[in-house]
Amino acid sequence: MSDKKRKLRTGTVVSDKMDKTVVVAVERKTQHPLYKRVITRTSRFKAHDENNECNVGDKVKIVETRPISKQKRWKLEEIIRKAK
Numbered sequence: 001m002s003d004k005k006r007k008l009r010t011g012t013v014v015s016d017k018m019d020k021t022v023v024v025a026v027e028r029k030t031q032h033p034l035y036k037r038v039i040t041r042t043s044r045f046k047a048h049d050e051n052n053e054c055n056v057g058d059k060v061k062i063v064e065t066r067p068i069s070k071q072k073r074w075k076l077e078e079i080i081r082k083a084k
Contacts, residue, residue, distance in 0.1 A: 006064045006065070007063070007064040007073040008061060008062070008064075008077070009024070009026045009034025009044070009045065009061070009062050009074070010026070010060070010061050010062075010080065011025050011026035011027070011059075011060065011061055011062065011072055012024065012025050012057065012058070012060075013025075013054045013055065013056055013058045013059075013060055013083075014030050014044070014055065014056065015056065016049075016052075016054055016055055016056055018028065018046075018054070020048060020049055020050060020052060021046055021047070021048060021049060021072060022046070022047050022049045022054045022060070023045070023046055023047075023064055024043055024044070024046075024047050024060060024074070025042050025043070025044050026042070026043045026045060027040050027041070027042050027045075027062070028041050028043070029041075032061050036075070037042060045062060045070045045073075045074045046071045046073075046074065047060075047062045047072065047074040047075060047076050048068050048072055048074070048075045048076060049076045050076070053079065054056050054076065054079060055082070055083055056077055056083065057084070058079040058080075058081065058082055058083050059079075059080040060077075060078070060080060061073055061076075061077040061078050061080055062074040062075065062076055062077055063068065063077045
């Protein structure tokens with residue numbers, strides 16, 4: 001095993017329609033280069049959910065992994081909070 005740590009991201013599940021796959025939206029805040037206002041940027045990651053246990057609205061932690069399919073490079077680590 002290499003010494004590099006795997007990337008971790010925390011986000012919200014926005015789609016669970018695929019089999020064993022969820023789409024996780026990860027938000028980050030950054031400063032606008034000219035106007036200096038704080039703006040929200042969103043990245044969407046497809047993550048592997050082996051047991052189909054996630055639902056839309058769940059807050060989850062995902063971890064970077066080897067390529068599982070053409071677009072999936074992340075795996076579900078844990079469900080932090082279930083949606084109401």
